[in-house]
Amino acid sequence: MNSASPSDSFLLPDDVDVERLIELFGGPGCCCQGHSADFSLCYFDSFDWRLNSAGLRLLQVTSDGSAVLRLQSADGEQVVEPLQSVAEPAWPADLPDSDLRLRVSSLLEMRVLLPLARVQIESIGLALLNEDAKTVVRLQLLSLLCDSPDRESIALGPRLRLIPVRGYTAESQRAADFLANEMVWPKVPPCLFEEALTAVDRAPGDYSSKLKVALRPKQTALEAQREILRALSLTIERNIPGTRADLDSEFLHDLRVAIRRTRSALTQIKLVLPEPVVKEYQQRFARLGQVTGPTRDLDVFLLELPGLRAALPPAMAADLDALEVHVRKAQRSEQRRLKRRLGSPATGAMVQAWRELLDAPRLPGEPGALSSLPVAQLASQQIWRMYKRVRKAGRAIQPDSPAEALHQLRKDCKKLRYLIEFFRDIYPAKPLKRMLRPLKDLLDCLGQFQDRELQAEWLEGLSAELDRSDPQGRRSLMATGALVAHLLRDQHLARERFAERFARFDAADSHVLYRRLFRDRGA
């Protein structure tokens, strides 16, 4: 016996239509046709599946000109009150004020909602009747057609949905048992999400900004490096369209991270790929990285602006409006330039050539001296070497060391972090996570130290461009000045935190882990 529940849905064989259903349930005296209705349903999530990662589905259901947004758990349960909203959702902040907006925007942060898959639903109502010809179970016969922004429509199997009537659960249970055990129709999940995605060739979590490379410890260093670079090149390719369309700022962010990681994987995994390949692509990716810089700097400033505003005296905060307008204009023009550069034939050709090179059975030129080493050994050696370098440089930093020393340390810390993340797969997960935490915290601190300085410098440069001929302009000049002071204070705080952060990275127990994981394996 299959267990069935009174509110199950069943997949229908192709030859079952309304007439056949009425017949199956005992004829017109026992089952009658009711209302028909059309619905359209669309699922939304961010490009990196933030709602899905939190076990949530956001869908907009439209019928007859009205629409609701629903936030559901993976098993179709309602999570917050549905929200009447006809507009297609995009920025969480633009949704009507509600619990739904609160939940969605806290998960999405700076990411925009994108449509994943749409399902057009035709529903025919049916009712099962008792001896008083009263409805005791409602049924819906559903035909479903699925599409997405880049997929044509595909029909999902028709299905029959049971809707229990209050106070008549036994009747629904009987109908469910009949369908499950006598008709032996398969049950379908109450939520269409996965089915609809599969139909349009998507899968939940099919993009993540986290680098995931499947490696085997015995693999050669060359194979592993190619694997890592291939994963990164995929991330680069997948983020270019969204960056060009400026859907949200994270496309560019992820693109830049993937470029930086690629450069790091090229240069820090030493003596593996043929030297000419490393040289050529090192340069090409450096150039691509530069192209993406200016827009990202402006994006970061705009993302941080609300927080920065809040740090100023309330009377002054509004004076930043002129600055914001100026930065937004600059961002738009840099974005246009970036769009052109990323869409250029040269960039397209270079990305494609890189992918082809990585996919080719043989690489051009002579592989490096360490190319046939087992990856575990090579990785361990190089991580251990970089770890020692970071430790030495960090210990040498004194309260009066120049800022340049910290900037250099930041670079090395990043290299260390990337190396560990590239080869994550061949090390035990738990100790690795424990080691990465203090390293990330240290990087945050060094990042704040450098970024705040750069932002302050950049703002000072910008204030030269602000119009100081009218009182409004002078006020925003003052506000910008206050902002610079705030940024420099922030930078100072980061410097004060450094010693403590570094000490945690350099702690004895952490050192034991580094030695065990990397020095011993590298030998």
Add this chain to the structure above:
Amino acid sequence: MRVLGIYNIKGGVGKTAAAVNIGHLAAADGLRTLIWDLDPQGAATFYLRVKPKVRGSKRMLLGKRDLSDVLKGTDYPHLDLLPADFSYRNMDLLFGGTKKPTTRLRRLLRPLAAQYDLVVLDCPPSISLVSENIFRAVDALLLPTIPTPLSLRTLEQLLDFMAGHDLGSPVLTFYSMVDRRKQLHQDVVASPVDARCGVLSTTIPYASEVERMGLERRPVTAFAACSMAGRSYQALWTELKSQVAGLQPGAVFDSPY
């Protein structure tokens, strides 16, 4: 949740017909609606094709059994029924033996607030402890009145009673079973009514379709929406929405997913 009591001291004035049709129209508007058939004779229950039986009704009335467990869905989306039970004839006695006997009904309804937008009470004819419970439970009392001088006197008696018991809910009346051919009906409809009571301008005509509800076992508004009687109930509901706050069309959205 709004509670609307459909009440009259007199029997056979069209209370049940109004309760069922208004309940049906409210549900069709998307309001999650419950009709409670408080009359042990169970006419509303019969019209909605439900068996006039509430398991554990005594315990339910004493608040010892969850009301939600005895509710029945009807043939109409968003319209549920709390059926009549023969034991309701002893409701007076039952309530009389409890603490705070006049607010029992109000307290029984309170837990339903999250599930329903509107509760329609189809009340038995009488003036008793149960009626007082009804007056204290409702947001508005709707009185079908047959347009005869005697009915108007009964209405005044009721308003006196309510004033005497300090019952503040608004009272609205409408003329029911109006026979246009009767001069007397026309005269009464045109005459002024006690100022303590609002008078709806919609009247429900005497019509055979309403009687047919007993055969059809459906609301007139379901089987003869376009008949004179069907349209009158629709007009009554529309007017009611404009007079009683909180009856605006619901946010209910029926979709399979």
